Amino acid sequence: MESLTLLSTHDIAKHNSFGDCWLVVEGDVWDVTGFAPQHPGGASLILKHAGRDATKAYAEYHASGLIEDTLPSSCLKGKLDRSTIDETWTRDRSSPTASSSHPIQTLPDGLKPPLHSIINSYDFEEIAARTAPKKAYTFYSTAATDCWTRDMNESMYKRIWFRPRILHDVSRLDTSTTILGNKVKVPTFICPTGLAKMIHPEAEKALARAAKATGIIEILSTSASHPVEDIVAEAPDHPFFFQLYVNRDRKKSEELLAKVNRLGLKAVFVTVDAAGRGKRESDERLVVDEPVINPVTGERILPDKKGGGLTRMRGSYLDESLSWKDLAWIRSLTTLPIVLKGITTAADARLAMQYGVDGILLSNHGGRNLDYSPPAILVLLEMHKLCPEIFERMEVYVDGGIRRGGDVIKALCLGATAVGIGRTFLYALNYGSEGAEHLVELLKDEMESVMKLIGITNLSECHPGLVNTLDVDHLVPATDWHPYAQWRPKPRL
Amino acid sequence: MESLTLLSTHDIAKHNSFGDCWLVVEGDVWDVTGFAPQHPGGASLILKHAGRDATKAYAEYHASGLIEDTLPSSCLKGKLDRSTIDETWTRDRSSPTASSSHPIQTLPDGLKPPLHSIINSYDFEEIAARTAPKKAYTFYSTAATDCWTRDMNESMYKRIWFRPRILHDVSRLDTSTTILGNKVKVPTFICPTGLAKMIHPEAEKALARAAKATGIIEILSTSASHPVEDIVAEAPDHPFFFQLYVNRDRKKSEELLAKVNRLGLKAVFVTVDAAGRGKRESDERLVVDEPVINPVTGERILPDKKGGGLTRMRGSYLDESLSWKDLAWIRSLTTLPIVLKGITTAADARLAMQYGVDGILLSNHGGRNLDYSPPAILVLLEMHKLCPEIFERMEVYVDGGIRRGGDVIKALCLGATAVGIGRTFLYALNYGSEGAEHLVELLKDEMESVMKLIGITNLSECHPGLVNTLDVDHLVPATDWHPYAQWRPKPRL
Amino acid sequence: MESLTLLSTHDIAKHNSFGDCWLVVEGDVWDVTGFAPQHPGGASLILKHAGRDATKAYAEYHASGLIEDTLPSSCLKGKLDRSTIDETWTRDRSSPTASSSHPIQTLPDGLKPPLHSIINSYDFEEIAARTAPKKAYTFYSTAATDCWTRDMNESMYKRIWFRPRILHDVSRLDTSTTILGNKVKVPTFICPTGLAKMIHPEAEKALARAAKATGIIEILSTSASHPVEDIVAEAPDHPFFFQLYVNRDRKKSEELLAKVNRLGLKAVFVTVDAAGRGKRESDERLVVDEPVINPVTGERILPDKKGGGLTRMRGSYLDESLSWKDLAWIRSLTTLPIVLKGITTAADARLAMQYGVDGILLSNHGGRNLDYSPPAILVLLEMHKLCPEIFERMEVYVDGGIRRGGDVIKALCLGATAVGIGRTFLYALNYGSEGAEHLVELLKDEMESVMKLIGITNLSECHPGLVNTLDVDHLVPATDWHPYAQWRPKPRL
């Protein structure tokens, strides 16, 4: 056996796909490409070790020698060259742990595990991080400067507890509700995002089909990857919302809203938190190889002089002079309900109500624009302290940091009508329309589990008494001003 | 010596048991199987290094060369092939550290250290994690979604301090008490758990013998691995409690309670926190190889279409419509004391009292059903704020996160009559009945040490003034409703 | 190809510069020194991998074999000797992550990446840590004993949130203000530091040019590396401030202030927090190889008997008897505005006002003198509680922990007129004057982004209502005395 070729870990690792699958077992390197489909335990168990050392897994199920008896000797490609073992090779990707996070077992880079093995929203991100184009994952996952707000969005939900009630009949559940009068099966909508095409060519079109299939609503971005008319054509008779970036060239916005009216969309979400461009540093460090075309405006998006960063390339058309008085102009262009997207203080929520909008979306843009802006769930709590009357007067939505069905229920208990999810739908889009459908099903399943266990059967039973927010309440302002500072600045210059 | 066989670390590591024990000393590989029992320092010192490099330990005690003088040359199996050294090999398992955790020194995978070397409850888990069947440890250790509640259960006890009183005569100690009128030697009971047979064939029968030997009470699960009559037969004249999952098919529950009455059990703990199935992700990721039979119902438990997860396979018979009014029906079936298991709010504790039950077990099901439900020790504190009168009216128990004798004393100081322990008894069951007995003895020893050092001699002297809960008090609700939200949801649809 | 020389990773790594650049691609070692400038993708993409394995990056862009077709065979230096691969070699320096910190991709030790690739203040520190003389970086970065105050300085800013206001016209921005009547383009000044020459021979002279170019003010240290007159000559007609360490030999201070008056500097910052020498342990552990000359005093700074540490060598001339009454003496020596540098309590801020100084700089000396002294941003909050009237009466500055433009805006919202930055300018000085300019531009860019996103257009609009300090407010004293201690010490001896 000494005459066998020595094969390096580097070489072995290349044979890591269904069509070209090698395994190491007890130091021997086997080509199991042809055998895998016939494996009594299923091909997936083998693929899990494609291009890697399967000795340990093999030993758990099989007697030593079985592989020699089963495979023809032509499948024996050589011996593992142990001097080439490095950390990458030895890292065990398949040992279960009892830690608080149970990551999905990933395949060799570039291979996506089957959709049915994905059991939560974190799996979708984990897989996108490994298998999506680097530029896409970086653009989607990044956030402004220190990424503090992005991370806090998620952790604030973890700091809110349930106060479950027992012994209620929960044998029939209903997760449906209405958003601005539109019936939805799950209180979740797809937030508008840019550059969805980077992860899947069908982009918003695939999301539209998933939205219809699962009974939720997609909000179409001003900078969507496909023309609005093409997207809505994917889901006839299904409601859509539109997200509006007001253009410096107001005419373009007018034309856009005219089209939105014509196409029968159901509401306009006006983004009000993008007056400045966020500094997204992961993204800025990426070298941009190819130009990007905005499919709505038709403009070619070019790098600015900073030399990189998709964020910096985009958004130059945003109107930084947009102010409260412009709402009347928008109102004049459409009879659709108008929702302001990007409220982060109770004071602005109150102003929005006074200006007569139909809803507000509490959002910090996924932490992508202003770092250290507050998580939406805290703004919801601030509204309970400072302007609780708004909950009776218009619909309030939140987005940012929602990863579990339980997070959705927490937001609804605190007064939200529905929640938006952005990034995770992009990660799910890695699997096309089916991925997005699967994500909604997972969230719905988690919601139902939580509803039963806190003792409610439909969403109208959600109320603040079902959650304990004491771990975050000290962070919630009780006044529009600073709690003790009396100093007022004198105007300079 | 160059003609000696080169042996890989992989090969050496296989010889790691009493019956087949190799050691590496200064590069030489020795078979010490025959010698170990005669080792002047004891066989255990040698076994600690079985299948590993013992050079360092050897050098601490012996002169170089002693091993050649002592063992026949036939014991020299070869030289260590240094090119096969990897991280697994070099990790030193025996160096003491001054860190705050002092893990037990583990043996090579699959070998259990002797029971007398186990000195606390963490050791039992550590050893189960390494030596129990992977499926068993995963099923026992997992919890719902993010495992936040499971981890908080434990950490909340760590955040409660003692306020020790000095100069009391503590030369005589008594850890006994009564639970629902039954005398126990230690204020701890064995919580009901499913699938105990996975770690030891005797399962609840072994626990029953240990309960009798140590003077504590076992609660038998509806889904125990052995028939109830077989379990109670193991400990004649010793009290048992019964845990009831109400079946969709109420007749089955009626038959079950009739049997419980007939067998002379002492109380019925009705589980009220299992209306939904927890999503236990570690468990769901496990591939299930063999079907599981419920020994009580006789049903074969089959995988659901999600394809895995013992949790998902179980519990389909649970009655999700169970509600407060059904307590009268249960009451009609037995004259035994009735305890509700799974209370997590003061409001439900109050309701339970109004419905006339005999006790409540504050529990979040080990964090296995609803993540972000509160740790029981915090619910105990909530009761002090909202319904302190209950402590005078019925017995209150807690479970979840108890790992030390000191945790037991903390719970009793805050008003609990006794505490339940579930997972750790399963881990101790890894050693059969003796393991469970050893666990109780360790906890009792820790309790006695704490009692002396806080200045009490029997459990009736436990009182809230002996603990400082200031580090967690801000998390304890002071109202049944949300502290400042005034918003009430309007019913939807 | 087997006859090629085997080259170790150690040898390859030496060829890591523009003038001598080797790459490994698919196991072959290529000399690309001549080719790099002609690389279609730019030389920087190649330099990023200089002296390293570029296989992965190569494969992302090029077909296998392209390199053989492109380069003459004389460029093929040998094969990588895989047995020499160690962790240093395999660490991937270029993979993007979605973590909250996105460190700059560093080059092999000693090589500075191009200035335009630096996008925030952390980059400057990261690069200084790797490329500056070890002694310089250690002296700059160290702080007193546990470095707690140094680290808290930074983390306190991270714990302050914005409360952004929307829908204000922010199309025109102005970051200018005045400091003691001097116009500046950005509300930031360069703090005085010692031994700036260690990182760049031009030291304060380079900073002076950068200050003028960017419209900010430099404070010249008593212990500057160049004579004051030489520094100010670099930026004619531009304002400078002077930092005064009062000398035991008062005559020397008088001469110094006379020179300051003569040279037309604009203010004197008297350091009042250096009565004792900080114990900076990193620094003390460094072996000092060469003596250091104080360019202002001309004294040679010698090691003390502790045998090391630049800190211990310096400062022996500081007057430890300096007290409030000495302010009159200083006042008598100059008509310039006097600012006290090093205030850390509201009580001393009040005293400073009573003594008639013109401004105060809240500062703990970068955590370098007294560990566990409070971060300046907390002292600012303490002033709001205890002496808010001061904000109307004199200018207040802060320094310590400012790393982002957003930090500057937070300080201004809480009443600061401007902020000082010390260490980061030293790190930027690694790139000479251009580095310092680039740092100011980065901070200004970050400030502008924040201003737009919180809805203000000039600094006079900063106010406390725009920040949420609830996460740190419990740390802010509300009394000059301890909040509940009534005990007063009786004098001993």
Add this chain to the structure above:
Amino acid sequence: MESLTLLSTHDIAKHNSFGDCWLVVEGDVWDVTGFAPQHPGGASLILKHAGRDATKAYAEYHASGLIEDTLPSSCLKGKLDRSTIDETWTRDRSSPTASSSHPIQTLPDGLKPPLHSIINSYDFEEIAARTAPKKAYTFYSTAATDCWTRDMNESMYKRIWFRPRILHDVSRLDTSTTILGNKVKVPTFICPTGLAKMIHPEAEKALARAAKATGIIEILSTSASHPVEDIVAEAPDHPFFFQLYVNRDRKKSEELLAKVNRLGLKAVFVTVDAAGRGKRESDERLVVDEPVINPVTGERILPDKKGGGLTRMRGSYLDESLSWKDLAWIRSLTTLPIVLKGITTAADARLAMQYGVDGILLSNHGGRNLDYSPPAILVLLEMHKLCPEIFERMEVYVDGGIRRGGDVIKALCLGATAVGIGRTFLYALNYGSEGAEHLVELLKDEMESVMKLIGITNLSECHPGLVNTLDVDHLVPATDWHPYAQWRPKPRL
């Protein structure tokens, strides 16, 4: 050069002392034993790399080839066998970092760095962990169960800030005070500890000489390693205190106190927190090889049936029935001042005062007896809330967690007369008497630095207004009872 012997890292690492020193430089292994004393840069620079790869350090100072020119070829022992490089070898022990901890650069295991290179108390522990007998370090460093109290002792000091006052003349400093009427130069005493002989044969005798040399007081333990009379003979005319463990056999305690009276000791510290034995798990896991003799009682200390643990072997003579009424008996045996050691609640402090003792030592026994008992600095704060009058009536001391001179000043500001230090003196004893002296000098130096920087010149100026305890105040009880629990237990049985 290929004919040179290949030497493994394991072999090279053995030559790591002054008397046998090998270095690797650029792959060559050199014996520099004879050369080191003549090294122009000093032997210590070489010793730092003894038995290790010095290539990097060499390259910083010397041209390649210098070593060949300098050393005879007989010093070239062989080539480094790179296949034996592992993580232990590559870990760089000498790179400075800017982290908040700056650990001392340690030498190869077993070698102590020179005393003058030790600059803080952490260094002493770090070196003891590496160079003291494993049994000694384990016994000293361990604490009860989770070691939570041991770790909190230290971290609570880190959470207390200074509130420094400026512009006070601090040119003359005085760190002296009196303890029970005895003058001391530094407000620190040596706490009694057991088994000091394990780290140094002179044990308490060496500490006695250090105490006299530095003007502090040593408290002699009942279980000291040397007879009391021998210890006090080391420091004639210097005051000592005595620590009393009351023996079950009261006669023995009476004899002991008679000796204490006769020898002229100055006070008796009665330990009141040792009614139970702490469960110190690191210690219990150690196998005990040799019996230990109590030098005071002459008893041989034998392992108990748990098979290990110095703690378990000791203390069997402690009287667990000791109670408040026994204080009269102790009072009758001596006219010396009596101090209770081990108070952890304000309630017991008040009782101690009522029983007429002369002082109290707030202590949790270094976290070694009852885990989750409160840090002494918090008990000091509790006294300010609940019994501030005690500070006027008797002296109060604290111990536990003091690592810095600043910690001492914090304790004094909060009302302590002096602080005790135990473990760190044992670690310093690793260097004999000189080590202990050096420790006191380091602490005194740190205290002086802090005093200057907070603006005081003698210890009578310490007061609560100089510290900010807001980060820990929420943990301090404001009542002797639980703050909101109204429940009182009913007696059981």
